[in-house]
Amino acid sequence: MSQAIIDNLTSLPIGGKDENNFNYHEVWYPLFFVEDLDKNKLNSFTLLEENLVIWWDKNEEEWRVFADKCPHRLAPLSEGRINEEGLLECPYHGWAFSGEGNCEIIPQQVIGNNGEKSPRSCVKSYATSIKHGLLFAYAGNPENAFLTPLPIVDPIAENEKNWTIINTFRDLPYDALTLLENVLDSSHIPYTHHKSVGNRANVSPVELEIINADRQGFQGVWQEGPRKGKLGTQYTTFIAPNLMWHDLTSKQFGRTMTVVYATPISKGKCRLFAIFPFQFSSKIPSLFIKLTPRWFSHLNQNNILEDDQIFLYYQERNLEILGGSKNFSQTYYLPTKADLFIIELRKWVNKYNAQLFPNQLFPETPNHDILLERYYSHTEKCKSCREALKNIKKIRLILLIITIILWSLNPIISLYINSSPQFIIFTISLISLINVGFYLYLGKLEKRFYEGQIIPPRNK
Numbered sequence: 001m002s003q004a005i006i007d008n009l010t011s012l013p014i015g016g017k018d019e020n021n022f023n024y025h026e027v028w029y030p031l032f033f034v035e036d037l038d039k040n041k042l043n044s045f046t047l048l049e050e051n052l053v054i055w056w057d058k059n060e061e062e063w064r065v066f067a068d069k070c071p072h073r074l075a076p077l078s079e080g081r082i083n084e085e086g087l088l089e090c091p092y093h094g095w096a097f098s099g100e101g102n103c104e105i106i107p108q109q110v111i112g113n114n115g116e117k118s119p120r121s122c123v124k125s126y127a128t129s130i131k132h133g134l135l136f137a138y139a140g141n142p143e144n145a146f147l148t149p150l151p152i153v154d155p156i157a158e159n160e161k162n163w164t165i166i167n168t169f170r171d172l173p174y175d176a177l178t179l180l181e182n183v184l185d186s187s188h189i190p191y192t193h194h195k196s197v198g199n200r201a202n203v204s205p206v207e208l209e210i211i212n213a214d215r216q217g218f219q220g221v222w223q224e225g226p227r228k229g230k231l232g233t234q235y236t237t238f239i240a241p242n243l244m245w246h247d248l249t250s251k252q253f254g255r256t257m258t259v260v261y262a263t264p265i266s267k268g269k270c271r272l273f274a275i276f277p278f279q280f281s282s283k284i285p286s287l288f289i290k291l292t293p294r295w296f297s298h299l300n301q302n303n304i305l306e307d308d309q310i311f312l313y314y315q316e317r318n319l320e321i322l323g324g325s326k327n328f329s330q331t332y333y334l335p336t337k338a339d340l341f342i343i344e345l346r347k348w349v350n351k352y353n354a355q356l357f358p359n360q361l362f363p364e365t366p367n368h369d370i371l372l373e374r375y376y377s378h379t380e381k382c383k384s385c386r387e388a389l390k391n392i393k394k395i396r397l398i399l400l401i402i403t404i405i406l407w408s409l410n411p412i413i414s415l416y417i418n419s420s421p422q423f424i425i426f427t428i429s430l431i432s433l434i435n436v437g438f439y440l441y442l443g444k445l446e447k448r449f450y451e452g453q454i455i456p457p458r459n460k
Helices: 003-009 142-147 154-158 176-184 186-192 283-291 294-306 309-321 324-331 337-351 383-416 421-447
Strands: 028-033 043-047 050-057 062-067 103-105 128-131 134-138 164-172 208-214 217-222 234-239 243-250 254-266 269-279
Touching: 028 043, 028 050, 028 164, 028 254, 028 269, 043 254, 062 128, 062 134, 134 142, 154 254, 154 269, 164 283, 164 294, 176 234, 176 243, 176 254, 176 269, 176 309, 176 337, 208 337, 217 337, 234 337, 269 283, 294 309, 294 383, 309 324, 324 337, 383 421
Parallel strands: none
Antiparallel strands: 028 134, 043 050, 050 062, 128 134, 164 269, 208 217, 217 234, 234 243, 243 254, 254 269
């Protein structure tokens, strides 16, 4: 359904009709950047503890999101395939489903039986929409989906072509609320991200203000803004329950935004989608961004995310032990206005009973290497990084083969070539050394697709 039609139908608040309670299911959530989805393969995701399968319906030419359970014997459909008719086929017994979730084929039934016409043969299907390059799914009652607004970033939606945009995503080992609390807090950047995107020398008093607040979120402002006021006033918006952005305009850089979507997966796990839109005062920075490969940008963004990944993991567990969000005013000591947005977020959680996964336990704590792993949390799900990693491995193999061949030529040259053998051997050795150096460099680069930084830059 087009966004224009959706906008005209909108009549329900995000989070359901109950004014006193926020329902996390009656919300649109981003699942993937569309550019990372493969139309020829099945893609998996877990949303609010519900396993999903995402696939391309070539018959209707749109992305579909189903519950990842065949109604027959509950086998995961994500282990199946898209068959020759363009239907989603279960791997267990070959039951096949159309884009609406209806069963079309039961290979085992005799002619005349109509088991596929029973409502019990259908797969649960989720409403979908695409905005800002993201595939969204509606987690609640399908009848409410297109009556409930998508959480969109208004400044981008007004004219997306005017922005130069960088994006990234990652599965994080902490809750969506912890992620939102962190990104709403600009005052941590000089310390946590020192030597990455921050500098301790830029620390100054932070006086935040709330402009308005209600069940749908809040807006706030930092009049002085980052870097001791050098970048101008920063405005912050929180769209409950899963979207926030900072927006500032400076003479040096033009207009810059930091946009974060937080999609809840399960207790202690969420997927971050980060969008960085720019309207530069000069064309040169925009050109550099466009020339930078997406995968290389992702490697650097992963470095930044890992600056606070470990301590946020433990912070939310400490809060839980001491009573969770309900007791935040007693467990957190918040004497300055730098924490005003955190206070407003936690007040929203408490006022509208919006605690994620209440009464559930966090998973067991793994070692730091697992908390910082990159392959399963990003690389395998990112088309740009998957392809870059594949190409790097190929180049390393080619360099290794060429170097072995060149080294094997040295004794042959010494025996059979009389004119200038030393020069030829020197040239071959030099090329081999360059190859080895490049091979080792690519090895370090390859490692960055798998492993994060144990020691953050601020501590080096």
